[in-house]
Amino acid sequence: MKNILQAINVNKTFGTRGNIYTALQHINLQIQEGEFVGIMGPSGAGKSTLLNIFSTIDTPTSGEITIDGQNIVTMSEEKLSDFRRNKLGFIFQDYNLLDTLTVKENILLPLALSKVPPAEIEARVNEIADTFGIRQILDKYPYHISGGQKQRAAASRAIVANPSLILADEPTGALDSKSATSLLESLSKLNDSNQSTIMMVTHDAYAASYCKRVIFINDGQLFKELHKQHLTRKEFFQQILEVLASLGGGQHDAV
Amino acid sequence: MTLFSIAGKNIRKNFTNYFLYFASMIFSIVIYFTFVSLKYDSTIQSASDGSPKISSAFSGAAVVLIIFVAIFIWYSNSFFTRKRKKEVGLYSLLGVRKKQIGRMLFYENFLMGVLALIVGIALGSLLSRFFVSILMKVMGYDAISHFSISAAAIVNTFLVFMVITLITSLQGYRLIYRFKLIELFHADQQHEKEPKASLLTALLSLVFVGLGYWLALQNLMNSKAWAALGLMITPLVILITVILGTYLLFNTLTVTLLKLSRKNKKSYWKGLNIIGTSQLLYRIKGNARTLTIIAVLSATTLTAVGTAYSLYYSNRNAVSQVNPNSMMFINTDRKAASQADKVIQDSPDHKVLYHASLHLLGVDANTSGLDQNSSSDEQTFTVLSNHDFNELAKLQGKDDSLSLQADEAAALDPVYIEGISPQYVGSAITLSGNPVHEKIKFKELKKYSVLNQGTVYSTIVVSDELFAKLKPKSQMMAIEAYGITHQDKAKQLTKELKGILPEKAEFSSFYGDYARGMESSGLMIFMGGFLGLVFLAATGSIIYFKQLTEANSDKERYQILYKIGVKKREIRKTVAKQVLFIFALPLIAGIAHCAVALSALSRLMQTNLVIPVVVCMGIYTCIYLIYYFITVNAYYKIVTNTK
Numbered sequence: 001m002k003n004i005l006q007a008i009n010v011n012k013t014f015g016t017r018g019n020i021y022t023a024l025q026h027i028n029l030q031i032q033e034g035e036f037v038g039i040m041g042p043s044g045a046g047k048s049t050l051l052n053i054f055s056t057i058d059t060p061t062s063g064e065i066t067i068d069g070q071n072i073v074t075m076s077e078e079k080l081s082d083f084r085r086n087k088l089g090f091i092f093q094d095y096n097l098l099d100t101l102t103v104k105e106n107i108l109l110p111l112a113l114s115k116v117p118p119a120e121i122e123a124r125v126n127e128i129a130d131t132f133g134i135r136q137i138l139d140k141y142p143y144h145i146s147g148g149q150k151q152r153a154a155a156s157r158a159i160v161a162n163p164s165l166i167l168a169d170e171p172t173g174a175l176d177s178k179s180a181t182s183l184l185e186s187l188s189k190l191n192d193s194n195q196s197t198i199m200m201v202t203h204d205a206y207a208a209s210y211c212k213r214v215i216f217i218n219d220g221q222l223f224k225e226l227h228k229q230h231l232t233r234k235e236f237f238q239q240i241l242e243v244l245a246s247l248g249g250g251q252h253d254a255v
Numbered sequence: 256m257t258l259f260s261i262a263g264k265n266i267r268k269n270f271t272n273y274f275l276y277f278a279s280m281i282f283s284i285v286i287y288f289t290f291v292s293l294k295y296d297s298t299i300q301s302a303s304d305g306s307p308k309i310s311s312a313f314s315g316a317a318v319v320l321i322i323f324v325a326i327f328i329w330y331s332n333s334f335f336t337r338k339r340k341k342e343v344g345l346y347s348l349l350g351v352r353k354k355q356i357g358r359m360l361f362y363e364n365f366l367m368g369v370l371a372l373i374v375g376i377a378l379g380s381l382l383s384r385f386f387v388s389i390l391m392k393v394m395g396y397d398a399i400s401h402f403s404i405s406a407a408a409i410v411n412t413f414l415v416f417m418v419i420t421l422i423t424s425l426q427g428y429r430l431i432y433r434f435k436l437i438e439l440f441h442a443d444q445q446h447e448k449e450p451k452a453s454l455l456t457a458l459l460s461l462v463f464v465g466l467g468y469w470l471a472l473q474n475l476m477n478s479k480a481w482a483a484l485g486l487m488i489t490p491l492v493i494l495i496t497v498i499l500g501t502y503l504l505f506n507t508l509t510v511t512l513l514k515l516s517r518k519n520k521k522s523y524w525k526g527l528n529i530i531g532t533s534q535l536l537y538r539i540k541g542n543a544r545t546l547t548i549i550a551v552l553s554a555t556t557l558t559a560v561g562t563a564y565s566l567y568y569s570n571r572n573a574v575s576q577v578n579p580n581s582m583m584f585i586n587t588d589r590k591a592a593s594q595a596d597k598v599i600q601d602s603p604d605h606k607v608l609y610h611a612s613l614h615l616l617g618v619d620a621n622t623s624g625l626d627q628n629s630s631s632d633e634q635t636f637t638v639l640s641n642h643d644f645n646e647l648a649k650l651q652g653k654d655d656s657l658s659l660q661a662d663e664a665a666a667l668d669p670v671y672i673e674g675i676s677p678q679y680v681g682s683a684i685t686l687s688g689n690p691v692h693e694k695i696k697f698k699e700l701k702k703y704s705v706l707n708q709g710t711v712y713s714t715i716v717v718s719d720e721l722f723a724k725l726k727p728k729s730q731m732m733a734i735e736a737y738g739i740t741h742q743d744k745a746k747q748l749t750k751e752l753k754g755i756l757p758e759k760a761e762f763s764s765f766y767g768d769y770a771r772g773m774e775s776s777g778l779m780i781f782m783g784g785f786l787g788l789v790f791l792a793a794t795g796s797i798i799y800f801k802q803l804t805e806a807n808s809d810k811e812r813y814q815i816l817y818k819i820g821v822k823k824r825e826i827r828k829t830v831a832k833q834v835l836f837i838f839a840l841p842l843i844a845g846i847a848h849c850a851v852a853l854s855a856l857s858r859l860m861q862t863n864l865v866i867p868v869v870v871c872m873g874i875y876t877c878i879y880l881i882y883y884f885i886t887v888n889a890y891y892k893i894v895t896n897t898k
Contacts, residue, residue, distance in 0.1 A: 110820070
């Protein structure tokens with residue numbers, strides 16, 4: 001199987017001499033095509049920093065990162081923009097939909113940016129809207145729809161351009177449990193049927209249990225890795241909770 | 256930390272934001288100071304030969320300036336306060352009393368006002384000398400070296416602006432009491448709704464503007480619309496329809512057009528057009544009022560400055576229209592005339608181009624044959640012979656001649672206005688002075704004269720034959736006409752001749768009218784120009800602030816765009832496009848309004864104003880463009896600042 005993401009010995013430090021804070025330390029990570037990977041860890045463990053670095057909106061202090069065969073550390077600012085547009089899809093906790101655009105326009109934005117012809121745009125948008133079940137709300141504005149619908153619209157936008165890697169940052173963070181389940185099921189379905197590669201940062205064990213593999217980070221270092229393999233989702237959920245308990249920061253989430 | 260020190264800190268931290276406001280305020284103060292200085296300065300009064308015109312003109316201009324500056328500061332202030340709603344909300348949430356917040360805002364505003372005032376007066380003291388020399392130059396005076404700064408001007412400026420600052424600062428203090436805490440805190444989270452626009456109102460806007468333009472471009476004299484509405488009401492109707500039309504234009508037509516452009520998916524779904532268009536669509540309605548004010552202000556400024564500059568520009572032309580000879584007078588006293596001749600011939604600065612002595616007749620006539628609106632049918636004409644006309648025309652370098660026979664005549668009317676002046680050609684009048692009784696027919700009309708209008712009555716040219724017949728029976732005038740070089744600099748010579756010639760000689764000179772024209776139009780252009788610059792600076796900074804506020808609320812959107820892979824270069828492009836739209840709309844509307852107003856004016860004045868008007872518009876647009884680039888830069892910086 002093809003390696004989509006490869007991080008070798010990634011370090012990230014903040015601050016100046018004498019007052020250095022290490023956010024990430026010796027991170028080595030591989031994500032293969034068609035994987036659904038969850039990143040977990042207590043607050044301040046470095047999850048968001050890692051995600052930002054993979055998103056190319058932050059740079060590591062040292063180390064090498066290749067996504068879909070391209071080294072993103074040495075890439076120029078201009079090229080990075082193109083790279084993000086073509087290879088990456090983003091789902092954010094607070095949806096980040098543009099409220100001056102309809103749901104449909106929000107979804108087609110990446111295609112419009114890549115100057116795809118209108119007919120093709122129309123077809124792609126309708127297809128994805130069906131996958132996420134938001135066909136009826138395509139012409140509504142973000143402030144008219146619910147949080148769950150917003151997040152599904154955002155997810156649609158993330159995958160509409162067929163990115164190599166989808167990065168999700170706490171996608172269920174602002175959703176009620178029903179909407180969260182529906183979104184996670186959609187993502188899971190997408191991963192199964194389209195072989196989409198997804199990396200999801202979450203602190204919610206329930207959300208993480210939909211992943212095929214969960215990586216735990218603590219104090220900026222890789223702590224443990226769990227594979228779902230043949231386990232049912234419930235069993236996997238129990239395993240995740242146990243690791244979180246051992247991390248100490250997770251009890252809260254394990255209610 | 257006291258409230259006062261917090262206020263000081265806020266100003267320092269926000270200085271880049273305030274800079275343009277600060278600069279506009281300083282600029283207004285400098286101009287106001289200059290105007291007031293001119294009002295008080297005695298040397299200028301004496302330079303303008305003691306005419307009270309300058310002082311009263313500058314008083315008037317200063318009042319206009321005060322009103323405008325007060326509105327500008329008041330507007331900017333409420334604007335700043337609104338912009339800082341969230342900050343104020345936070346203070347409030349932390350338990351700072353409204354009174355204290357109000358006081359802090361008051362201090363901030365007051366500090367800025369005082370600072371601007373000090374800098375303004377200091378700069379004004381330095382620059383007013385320079386401005387005065389500009390004024391002297393445009394008015395055609397020799398530069399004066401002993402212009403001094405008067406203490407009265409400083410006190411006046413200080414008091415006036417202190418009062419304005421106090422009032423507007425109090426306004427800032429009061430503003431805080433109008434908001435609820437929840438409003439303050441959620442100021443940014445209010446969702447903007449997509450604006451609605453009806454096609455009908457959009458069309459109505461075009462109808463309004465069209466109607467206003469149509470009315471303005473009518474011929475005053477024979478328009479039925481003007482006759483029906485009356486000369487007093489029509490300009491008001493024009494003003495109202497155009498302003499209302501402009502507002503609706505910005506309010507609905509732009510929305511309608513933007514919505515229509517969304518229908519074209521090929522261009523709408525291409526790159527960042529989708530962002531730019533929708534962003535504009537949401538914003539334009541909220542901006543309509545500001546844009547209208549700016550458009551109207553631009554139009555007024557451009558028209559006023561355009562008119563003043565046109566007068567200035569066409570002064571020489573207008574003056575030579577009524578004074579085709581450099582000097583002309585009636586030879587009433589042989590001795591004085593020969594003395595005057597000697598002075599002119601001996602003048603070291605001027606060469607005599609020609610000297611013509613001729614005879615004119617003063618004849619009364621019954622003008623009932625002319626379809627004229629004048630109340631009286633009796634009018635005195637100055638009569639010139641065909642031969643003398645041809646001779647003078649040749650001396651004056653006019654490539655024109657007349658050959659009149661028998662009872663044929665030609666009218667000379669340098670101020671002829673189509674529709675207002677009588678229809679000469681084809682009509683007949685009767686020269687009816689006692690004992691003359693001759694009927695003459697107008698064969699031609701010349702829209703110029705060969706005689707200075709200051710010396711003679713309305714002039715008609717008759718055939719040599721008729722002239723000879725009239726001569727013994729009419730009152731005769733011996734006329735001396737001179738053409739000299741450098742006639743626009745004949746100050747000394749004109750003064751001398753005035754001293755020599757008696758009142759009855761009706762002395763008229765090119766220089767006299769020219770200097771008077773330069774004086775008044777120079778004054779107008781100076782005041783119009785500087786008032787215009789103040790308006791421009793203020794309107795420019797109003798758009799700037801509005802755009803920056805929008806940039807702050809758009810920040811998040813652009814950050815999303817950046818994350819999903821829009822290049823910074825593309826962001827800059829779309830920002831430039833959006834801001835251009837906001838800047839260009841009022842400018843285009845203003846220029847269009849001004850063009851219509853000035854073409855109506857140019858028709859009334861019978862002069863071609865294209866060059867001076869285009870120069871004015873060009874300068875205005877250039878300065879406006881500078882504001883545009885500053886705004887784009889600031890906007891871009893705000894939305895791409897990732898912190």
